[in-house]
Amino acid sequence: MPATTKRLMLYPDYGAPWGLWSGDAPIPEPGGWLPGPKNFGFSEELESALRTWLDQWQNNFAQSPQQEQHTWPRDFDVDAWTAEGDRLADMIETELLEFTVERGYLSHDRRGNWMLN
Template sequence: MDGVPPARRAIRLFPDYGRDWPLWENSTPTWDVGYTTTPDMYGLSEDLTRDMAEWNAHWDANFDPFDGWKDDAVRERWRQDGAAIAKRLQAEVADFADVSYEPWPLLGGDE
């Protein structure tokens, strides 16, 4: 089935340095979307787009790769907001994609 996009897309949700949006998707030979994606590529609602931007900015302002989180309350707020955003994202793209939520700043030694 050359030239046919995948039946289900796989959107990854996680923050990374220097990126405005925590959205990622692996391209395939038949589905070249690049690696970094944006809310408009998925037709996301204005509310989710705004909340996702705030969640990403909150991480950027409060997590240091060497020192970790500024404090536990900031980390917990980011954790709760991220889980809610992941659920909302899955609901908005349910017709064509699955979401993999990968909150790496909450894992391992970054806690």
């Protein structure tokens, strides 16, 4: 197994359609903007699961009715969303052995507040 030297952060954020942050994409994004699954050669399964997971973030957190302070809806299972993020990060590391995935999505706590490390 090759040593991991490249980093990819999985971090949903406004204006980042895929929540992927890396300067090490194997296929650079034209113009140097944010990479997506095609830049890393993700499998269709991974790309589809990532899209579903990011849509959950967009629909339940980013579009919260309280725009000044975004929060997760009370009935949304944040723990399951976080567990899916862990599964996706593991899938990425399996598909891209030379990458370490930084799990930026963990900065959300259950109340929806950003916790800075």
